[in-house]
Amino acid sequence: MPALRMPRPRMLALGLAALAGMAGAAEAGAHRIYVANEYDASISVIDPESGETLDTIGISGRPGEVRPRGMAVSPDGRTIYVAVSDFLPGRQSPEDAIVAIDTATNRVLRRYRAGGNPERVAISPDGTQLWAALEATAQVVGIDTATGAEIGKFQTGVETEGVAVSPDGRHVLVTAETSHTVTMVDARARKVLTHLLVGNRPRDVVFSPDGARAYVSAEIGGTVSVIDVAARKVVDTISLGLDSRPVELNLDPSGGRLYVAGGGTSAVYVIDTARAEVVEVIRERMGRRPWGLSVSPGGERIYTANGLSDSVSVIGADCLCVLDQFAAGRGAHSVEVGVVDAR
Amino acid sequence: MARISDPTRRAFLAGTGAAALMPLASALRAGTPAAENVLRIGATLPIAGAALPEGAVNLRSVGEAARMGLALAEEDAALNAGLLGWSPELAIGNAPGAGAVARAARRLVAREQVSVLIGGYTTEEAEILSAIAEESGALFLNVGATSDLARSGPCRANTFHVEASAAMYVDAILGWHVRAGFRRWHFVHDETAEGEARRARAAAGLEDRYWGAEVVGASVARRGETRDTAAVLDAIRESRSDVVFLLTDWQAQRDFLSHYEAAGLTAAVVGFPEPAAQTRDYYFTLSQVAPAAGAGYRAALWEPTLDAYGARELNTRFAARWGAPMDPAAWSAYQAVKIAMEAAIATGSARGEDLARHLAREESVFDVSKGIGVSFRPWDHQLRQPLYLVKVNPDASPSRELPALAARASLAGELPAIYMPGTEPVERLDQLGDIRRSGECRA
Structure with missing residues (x-):
């Protein structure tokens, strides 16, 4: 599939330094963009330099019935985990799985049975645990990546969605859309620590690099809640506007900037985390309804998966402007960056 | 429990x-x-x-x-x-x-x-x-x-x-139909205070907001009075309206539609959507008593096929x-x-x-699964919210199976549109209903 051709500044070649922020990433690696296409039941593999679609990985032969949504990338960047489910959020089916894709071959390595309509997935920093938000059963489940065995399953609010594992691997945070809560799980003790009230319809959650803070987007509230992880409290709420409908969010490698996809305004909000303020709103040339958002390993690029444009917007961190648009599949939901060995 | x-x-x-x-x-x-x-x-x-x-x-x-x-x-x-x-x-x-x-x-x-x-x-x-x-x-x-x-x-x-509110439903219905080209309106209402209020609101809506549309007739239909129905049908025929707005209750709408269909009138008909006129059972009834005139577009508070x-x-x-x-x-x-x-x-x-x-409080925002934060208007305590346009299925099935029940109507539209970057969301929602601060609650 050809890239959408638009005038753009020359993209910088990403050298070794750009990958240094990715723990355990192969030194000789180059990165690829992986986009979960909700309505095509596929994953687009895109070259970040040319925007060319290098491969399209079929997740199911039943597009429109089976959908890939949230994704996570392994610490070494070489495995992409995809939350796959059907379109019937109240039903558990064999399609409810976490699919692991090998970035070297673009083949499915393994399917982890998850149950409960998994919507988003996270991986522990050591790569040994998968955590999936089970929308249908209002639970979060931990899965051993080596054996596929269930580590634990914990109750959340109704319509579980976002999930994140802390950098030290101890805490798992899970959002629930109808209870407006974040559930904090102790992954070592395997117990629920607390439930925190955040903004209306929380979608995604991400930890700061040092694990001290976590940030939660609230789609209907139009806010980002800031959680003090040690204190287990919401310590700040950043308003993006009622119409912003923020969904995925991610930090740059330093943790100084938080990028938030604004699905309602087709914008990306840039938050200075030290000031807890929106410092820039990127609107010009953005794709429609950005839903997924990822940051390149070195922090130079921000990628958004645009559900109404079936595209990926490429944003430069220096200019905070849209540099390019790449074509993706139908209903681009999430975007992640994986590593492939240099050939 | x-x-x-x-x-x-x-x-x-x-x-x-x-x-x-x-x-x-x-x-x-x-x-x-x-x-x-x-x-x-x-x-x-x-x-x-x-x-x-x-x-x-x-x-x-x-x-x-x-x-x-x-x-x-x-x-x-x-x-x-x-x-x-x-x-x-x-x-x-x-x-x-x-x-x-x-x-x-x-x-x-x-x-x-x-x-x-x-x-x-x-x-x-x-x-x-x-x-x-x-x-x-x-x-x-x-x-x-x-x-x-x-x-x-x-x-x-x-x-x-x-x-x-009635004003919200009326505004939604007028907006959808006028934009779809229905310009000559005939209102049918009952003689209650509620019926007269609905008629007045609909007439004011057309006059204030849709200059290209006009009221070409208004008739009173008393429940159970078949002589009234005959006179109303004649009036509609003579007015050469292209849409009839039934502002009566659910029962009078149903009865009128069966007569209207039998009379062979062809102008589109839309009914006021009180709760009893928004159920899957009611849609099925309409499809049976008036397969043509009853299978039009209606406004609804919610739609079970919304996805x-x-x-x-x-x-x-x-x-x-x-x-x-x-x-x-x-x-x-x-x-x-x-x-x-x-x-x-x-x-x-x-x-x-x-x-x-x-x-x-204006800042109290709620998520009601309509894709936008909603709040109560401080002056009349009305929940601001989007409404839906549904199309009644003329081939609706009497089956009580879930797919058949769902298929008795289908989603056709949303008002106001939720995805409108660059516009103010509360103002957008307040496009429906009476935005004159007629209520006496204090903001």
Whole structure:
């Protein structure tokens, strides 16, 4: 599939330094963009330099019935985990799985049975645990990546969605859309620590690099809640506007900037985390309804998966402007960056 | 599980127990922490009994839908609020008619000590519940009465309207149809104050907002008067209207449509969507009595085939719980519980006055699975919200299977459109309904 051709500044070649922020990433690696296409039941593999679609990985032969949504990338960047489910959020089916894709071959390595309509997935920093938000059963489940065995399953609010594992691997945070809560799980003790009230319809959650803070987007509230992880409290709420409908969010490698996809305004909000303020709103040339958002390993690029444009917007961190648009599949939901060995 | 007030406790329990529980409910109960705070909610529903007035017989399906919505809301709230140390206690009073509503509501407040009342399926019922709420300090959430008359005049500080107002429905219907090219309107209304108010609002809507459209006729139809119907049909024919707006109740709409179809008139017909005229059963009735004229476009508070914004998840949970589509009456009852529960959590109080003060704040925003944060207008306590355009299926099936029930109508549009970057969302929602600050509640 050809890239959408638009005038753009020359993209910088990403050298070794750009990958240094990715723990355990192969030194000789180059990165690829992986986009979960909700309505095509596929994953687009895109070259970040040319925007060319290098491969399209079929997740199911039943597009429109089976959908890939949230994704996570392994610490070494070489495995992409995809939350796959059907379109019937109240039903558990064999399609409810976490699919692991090998970035070297673009083949499915393994399917982890998850149950409960998994919507988003996270991986522990050591790569040994998968955590999936089970929308249908209002639970979060931990899965051993080596054996596929269930580590634990914990109750959340109704319509579980976002999930994140802390950098030290101890805490798992899970959002629930109808209870407006974040559930904090102790992954070592395997117990629920607390439930925190955040903004209306929380979608995604991400930890700061040092694990001290976590940030939660609230789609209907139009806010980002800031959680003090040690204190287990919401310590700040950043308003993006009622119409912003923020969904995925991610930090740059330093943790100084938080990028938030604004699905309602087709914008990306840039938050200075030290000031807890929106410092820039990127609107010009953005794709429609950005839903997924990822940051390149070195922090130079921000990628958004645009559900109404079936595209990926490429944003430069220096200019905070849209540099390019790449074509993706139908209903681009999430975007992640994986590593492939240099050939 | 909802506790049921006399006299139909057994019937309610039987109905609830017959439904298969989805995995979520049982999974959640097991892990819900013990609640420290309780919010007691009472609802008055027109479900059964010989006292149900003949003219309100169709309210049975509305009441039943509301009961199912309340039960699902209580189950969801038990989990969601339970995470934060709260739990709901729901008591339902069977109240077929205004007198029964008054008795049930007073009993719910006195005996069950509810601080939230839910109900109001006629203007009279809403007025009664509103008055009892003011007397008792309870919060009243109107989930069925559309009357603009009930929303104007002296402020009832504890009364809030989850149901859309007549003005909102009228504006939605006018907007959709005028943009679709329907310019010559003929109104048919009844002789009640409510009927006249609907006609006046519709006429003002056309005059104020749609200069390219005009009222070419208006007729009064008295219920059961077939001579009136013949005269109205003649008037419509003579007016050469291209759309007829039935501003009557559900029963008169149904009867009129059968005559209209038989008379061979061809102008499009749209009906005022009071709750009893928004059910899947009613849509099926229309498709049977008037397969052409009855199968047009209608406005609705909610649509069970809505598939975006979290609506998919809510509709699916409801269908899995009850084996039926989520009719608008179920949705409004569900959201009333959710809104009350969230107000209790936000304020830390179960007192009706505290909840009402929270709802009246412009900053209090709620998620009702319509894809945009909604709030109550401070001056009349009307919930700002999008409405939906649905198309009645002329080939609707009598089957009670879920897919067949769902297919009795389909989603055709949304007003206002939710995805409109660059516009102010509250102003967008206020495009529906009377934005003159006619109510006397203070912002």
